[in-house]
Amino acid sequence: xxxxxxVRLARSGDAGQIAGMSRALIEQGLGWSWTRLRVLAAxxxxxxxxxxxxxxxxxxxxGIMHYxxxxxxxxxxxxxxxxxxxxxxxxxVGWLEKPAEVAGIARVRLEARADNPGAVAFYRKLGYQxxxxxxxxxxxxxxxIRLEKSLLADLGTLAR
Amino acid sequence: xxxxxxxxxxxxxxxxxxxxxxxxFTLGMNADDAHVLAAGDIPVVRIDRGGQVTYHGPGQLVxxxxxxxxxxxxxxxxxxxxxxxxxxxxxxxxxxxxxxRAGAPGVxxxxxxxxxxxxxxxxxxxxxxxxxxxxxxxxPFDRINPCGYAGLRxxxxxxLGGPREVPAVATQFAAxxxxxxxx
Numbered sequence: 001x002x003x004x005x006x007v008r009l010a011r012s013g014d015a016g017q018i019a020g021m022s023r024a025l026i027e028q029g030l031g032w033s034w035t036r037l038r039v040l041a042a043x044x045x046x047x048x049x050x051x052x053x054x055x056x057x058x059x060x061x062x063g064i065m066h067y068x069x070x071x072x073x074x075x076x077x078x079x080x081x082x083x084x085x086x087x088x089x090x091x092x093v094g095w096l097e098k099p100a101e102v103a104g105i106a107r108v109r110l111e112a113r114a115d116n117p118g119a120v121a122f123y124r125k126l127g128y129q130x131x132x133x134x135x136x137x138x139x140x141x142x143x144x145i146r147l148e149k150s151l152l153a154d155l156g157t158l159a160r
Numbered sequence: 161x162x163x164x165x166x167x168x169x170x171x172x173x174x175x176x177x178x179x180x181x182x183x184x185f186t187l188g189m190n191a192d193d194a195h196v197l198a199a200g201d202i203p204v205v206r207i208d209r210g211g212q213v214t215y216h217g218p219g220q221l222v223x224x225x226x227x228x229x230x231x232x233x234x235x236x237x238x239x240x241x242x243x244x245x246x247x248x249x250x251x252x253x254x255x256x257x258x259x260x261r262a263g264a265p266g267v268x269x270x271x272x273x274x275x276x277x278x279x280x281x282x283x284x285x286x287x288x289x290x291x292x293x294x295x296x297x298x299x300p301f302d303r304i305n306p307c308g309y310a311g312l313r314x315x316x317x318x319x320l321g322g323p324r325e326v327p328a329v330a331t332q333f334a335a336x337x338x339x340x341x342x343x
Contacts, residue, residue, distance in 0.1 A: 007262065046235030067236045069281050094263060102265045103236045104189045104210035104280040104288070151210075152189050 005088050007095040010050035010062065015039040018050065018062045025078040026113075030139045034076060039064075042075070051095055053088050055080060061088040065096040065108075072100040074110035093126055101151050108151065111137055111144035123147050161224050162208070165285035168228065174343055177224040178330040181216035185304060188212055188278050195305040202300055209288035211265065211278030212308035219296025219316075221326050223289045223333060225341075230284040232341065239341075240265065240277055243290045246337045247275045250292075250329070254322035266307065267292075272315035276307060292333070293317065295324040 010018065015036045022034040042048045042064050053061040061079040065072055074096065079089045097108060112119040114133060124130070128147035137144035161177065185196055185204045188211035195213045196204055202215070216222060229239060244260050247267040251258040251274065258269045267275040275292040293316035301314045318324045323332075337343075 004262070046229075046233050046238055048235065049237050069283065098263060098265060099237045099240055100210070101190050102210045102240055102277055102279060104208060104278070105236075106189070153187075153191050153193075 005053045005060075005086070005091045007051050007053055007091055010039075010043050010052045012040060012043060014050075014052055014059065014062075015043060017059050018052070018064075021059065021062060021078050021080070022076055025081070026076060027138075030142060033139075042066075048075075049096055049099065051092055053092065055083060061092055063089075063092040063096050065100075067100060067103065067105060070106050072097075072105050072108045074108060077110075089122060090126065097149075097151065106150065106152055107148050109146065109148045111146050113138060114143035114145050120145050120147070123149075161226055161287040162282075164226055165282055165287045168226075168283075168285055170228070170231065172228065174228060174232070175226040176334055176337065176343075177222075177226065178334060179222050179224070180218050180220060180326055181222055183215070183217040183300060185213060185215050185300070188214075191308065195308050196303070197305065198303045200303060202303070207288070209278040209280045211276070212306075213304050214276050214278070214291060214306060215300045215304060216291055217296055217300060219294055219326060221292045221294050221329050221333065223292070223330075223337070225286055225289050225337070227286045227341070227343070228284055229281060229286050232343070234286075234341065236279070236281065239279065239286060242337065242340045243277055244275070246333060246340055247290070247292055249336055250332055251317065251320070251322060253332075254317065254320070256317070256320045256322055264307070264309075269315050269320060272313045273306060274315050274317070274320075292329070294322075294326050294329050 018039045019036040023032045043050045048066050050064045060083040063077040064075040128149045131146045134144045183202045187206040188209045191212045248258045277290045280288050295318035306312045
């Protein structure tokens with residue numbers, strides 16, 4: 001049996017590595033918007049959770065979610081290539097969704113690169129549904145697929 | 161509390177309501193009513209907090225923090241953590257070792273749940289909050305799958321050697337929570 005990965009909140013010292021992973025694994029070919037300072041701001045932002053899973057030689061995965069009153073936004077999620085297919089991404093998304101559920105936040109939104117069908121398929125498996133294609137979302141040059149997941153009970157099936 | 165939250169301004173004071181409810185099952189916004197197994201004579205009410213189904217009744221301390229989270233610089237997770245950690249610290253004063261669980265909100269003692277948490281934040285104002293079992297009839301929890309988990313057992317401070325009086329627990333809890341939140 002595989003042990004559940006341990007998710008923890010990121011510390012200031014993780015910011016550089018998270019930014020590096022974002023540049024290498026998410027923002028490749030797009031310039032670099034999630035710099036160390038931006039990640040650091042997210043770590044310090046009380047409306048954000050920056051969560052990480054440690055690996056033997058540094059971070060194995062990280063995710064950043066922002067919580068609004070009605071909607072949460074998964075801003076970034078990445079898993080180190082050597083640690084894929086071990087449910088790390090699934091664990092991180094579930095961990096980040098949990099505070100939203102407790103706080104009565106209705107839905108979670110995210111964008112995935114349109115040139116990354118594997119990411120879109122991953123989020124669909126987690127219950128996210130495609131909403132729209134956003135032209136030029138990334139650096140004005142690359143489209144995004146916007147997906148959303150409702151955290152609310154389906155009242156249509158409950159009204160009886 | 162919804163009205164207070166809707167009408168509050170940037171100058172409105174933060175408030176922490178401490179109360180006991182008459183017996184009632186409440187379904188949060190994520191709740192499937194299949195988790196209400198046999199409500200019997202206890203009313204079931206769907207409400208606008210996060211979370212699943214739970215029971216409230218006499219002998220349980222309910223804490224509603226009505227806080228301007230933006231003014232307080234307080235996010236969702238820090239507020240949830242503050243509520244849970246206050247329960248843990250309060251239980252520790254009676255020698256009770258309580259803890260949080262990854263992926264399962266609330267506070268637990270061993271396999272049993274001591275306190276449940278479910279919030280709502282609108283226009284930056286928090287409402288709903290936390291329910292801490294002090295000295296109550298736990299039987300109604302057998303009529304539901306608490307928090308959506310079949311077979312989850314509940315516990316309470318009185319059964320663990322802790323305090324039995326809700327007003328005394330409320331006084332302690334309020335002071336500890338305000339200190340933790342720097343209010």
